Amino acid sequence: MADKQKHAPEVLKDAQSRLEDIYERLDVSDDARHRLAFPHRLAQFSIPVRMDNGSLRVFQGWRVQYDVTRGPAKGGIRFHPGVNADEVTALSFWMAIKCAAVDLPYGGGKGGVQCNPKELSRMELERLSRGYMREVYDIVGPDIDIPAPDVNTNSTVMGWMADEYSLIARCQCPGVITGKPVGLGGSQGRVEATGEGALQVLNIWAQRNDKTPKNMTVAVQGFGNAGYHFARAAAREGYKVVAVSDSKGAVYAKEGLDVEAVYQHKNETRELKGIIYCEDSVGDEEVGKRIDNADLLALDVDVLALAALENAITDENARAVKAQVILEIANGPVTAAADDILEEQQITILPDVLANTGGVIVSYFEWIQNRTGDYWKAEKVGQRMQERISEQADLIFALAEEQKVSPRTATYMQGIKRITEAMDHRGSQRFFTGD
Numbered sequence: 001m002a003d004k005q006k007h008a009p010e011v012l013k014d015a016q017s018r019l020e021d022i023y024e025r026l027d028v029s030d031d032a033r034h035r036l037a038f039p040h041r042l043a044q045f046s047i048p049v050r051m052d053n054g055s056l057r058v059f060q061g062w063r064v065q066y067d068v069t070r071g072p073a074k075g076g077i078r079f080h081p082g083v084n085a086d087e088v089t090a091l092s093f094w095m096a097i098k099c100a101a102v103d104l105p106y107g108g109g110k111g112g113v114q115c116n117p118k119e120l121s122r123m124e125l126e127r128l129s130r131g132y133m134r135e136v137y138d139i140v141g142p143d144i145d146i147p148a149p150d151v152n153t154n155s156t157v158m159g160w161m162a163d164e165y166s167l168i169a170r171c172q173c174p175g176v177i178t179g180k181p182v183g184l185g186g187s188q189g190r191v192e193a194t195g196e197g198a199l200q201v202l203n204i205w206a207q208r209n210d211k212t213p214k215n216m217t218v219a220v221q222g223f224g225n226a227g228y229h230f231a232r233a234a235a236r237e238g239y240k241v242v243a244v245s246d247s248k249g250a251v252y253a254k255e256g257l258d259v260e261a262v263y264q265h266k267n268e269t270r271e272l273k274g275i276i277y278c279e280d281s282v283g284d285e286e287v288g289k290r291i292d293n294a295d296l297l298a299l300d301v302d303v304l305a306l307a308a309l310e311n312a313i314t315d316e317n318a319r320a321v322k323a324q325v326i327l328e329i330a331n332g333p334v335t336a337a338a339d340d341i342l343e344e345q346q347i348t349i350l351p352d353v354l355a356n357t358g359g360v361i362v363s364y365f366e367w368i369q370n371r372t373g374d375y376w377k378a379e380k381v382g383q384r385m386q387e388r389i390s391e392q393a394d395l396i397f398a399l400a401e402e403q404k405v406s407p408r409t410a411t412y413m414q415g416i417k418r419i420t421e422a423m424d425h426r427g428s429q430r431f432f433t434g435d
């Protein structure tokens with residue numbers, strides 16, 4: 001256990017350990033450093049839920065607003081047995097960095113409930129989702145904090161939460177939450193946005209480095225919302241997706257997987273591990289062969305896309321990575337210690353705070369649509385996301401080249417610079433001076 005903790009450090013501490021270098025490079029003031037050392041607000045609460053069998057269960061929940069200098073807090077809500085205050089705080093810290101890095105008028109927030117949604121009935125899940133909104137009602141709102149989906153939450157959960165908010169507020173207020181169903185004020189393109197945005201970041205990097213998608217092999221850890229939509233988009237653009245995994249297993253095919261067939265199988269059986277592939281016989285179910293999850297991370301591929309959870313690559317397994325580029329679709333999949341090892345191995349990391357911004361960018365578009373009442377077609381959403389990502393990724397890659405730093409350092413520099421500039425614009429006398 002102690003050994004495991006050594007390799008998978010506390011998420012917030014690990015996330016913040018990257019800041020000192022950024023502060024030095026940008027000459028950040030002591031005031032700003034103090035303010036970014038702690039979350040602006042951390043709410044912890046209990047959510048009592050009446051279960052279908054009549055018993056009462058009480059779930060622990062959190063909502064953290066790490067920084068709100070540039071605008072209302074923004075970030076998803078995670079339902080997972082491992083969620084805790086440390087993780088949610090780190091996730092809200094990353095939201096603040098990423099929103100600033102791609103110039104969205106938001107701060108960073110995140111929420112979580114410690115639960116296993118797979119063990120809950122649909123009605124229990126709805127009661128839990130509504131209970132969460134009742135607990136955070138006073139601290140969220142379209143100008144305060146705007147939640148969205150994350151691991152194990154989706155448009156259905158967002159729809160229930162939006163409805164609960166409107167019941168309490170006694171008004172229609174779709175802008176309080178994004179990632180809603182399209183029929184309830186959700187945006188076209190939000191479901192696939194994170195995966196599509198990650199592909200765009202990869203394409204921009206590939207173009208700048210004279211690589212062509214056609215020859216590039218890809219392995220994807222985490223075949224959920226973000227990972228599946230990335231794999232689908234990558235296959236569409238000519239990348240060869242040779243392996244994907246979920247929490248229970250991984251599947252591999254040297255000549256490339258049929259991503260849609262794998263998705264269909266997973267949808268029907270809820271898992272990937274049943275898929276069997278024989279090199280010389282092709283049957284209905286035979287779309288790939290089973291490999292261990294750990295082996296997927298060490299495959300000799302061009303691109304390793306990490307789309308599951310934090311701490312996937314640590315100092316324990318970093319040396320086994322053979323990919324030339326890691327695409328961080330998940331938040332925090334590579335620890336700071338692993339970063340150093342991967343850099344030594346000359347592996348490029350396209351960091352979470354840039355690579356997974358497609359989701360929050362389209363959430364921003366959803367919020368604009370909710371507030372103006374002007375709903376956009378899918379083409380417009382796609383085009384505006386592409387413009388935003390291209391513009392900001394180009395700035396970041398150019399900064400990385402100019403400063404001779406990694407794309408992660410350049411993205412943090414971009415984000416922290418914008419946050420600290422906004423702090424300056426708000427003035428230095430808003431705090432009690434003591435006289």
Ligand SMILES: NC(=O)C1=CN([C@@H]2O[C@H](COP(=O)(O)OP(=O)(O)OC[C@H]3O[C@@H](n4cnc5c(N)ncnc54)[C@H](O)[C@@H]3O)[C@@H](O)[C@H]2O)C=CC1
Pocket residue numbers: 149150151152153194221222223224225226227245246247248293307308309310329330331356357359360
């Ligand atoms: N959904 C979104 O819009 C966004 C998600 N993200 C991040 O992307 C990551 C994935 O999120 P979603 O796709 O929304 O969640 P999801 O719940 O839809 O999918 C997560 C997937 O990861 C798999 N998984 C979990 N542990 C694993 C392991 N050890 N090995 C292999 N697979 C494993 C699960 O089985 C599941 O298939 C998270 O880090 C999330 O914070 C980031 C930005 C936006």
Ligand SMILES: O=C(O)CCC(=O)C(=O)O
Pocket residue numbers: 074075076077095146147148149150178179331356357359360361363364
């Ligand atoms: O869509 C959003 O507002 C936030 C998505 C999110 O939680 C993330 O980018 O990690």
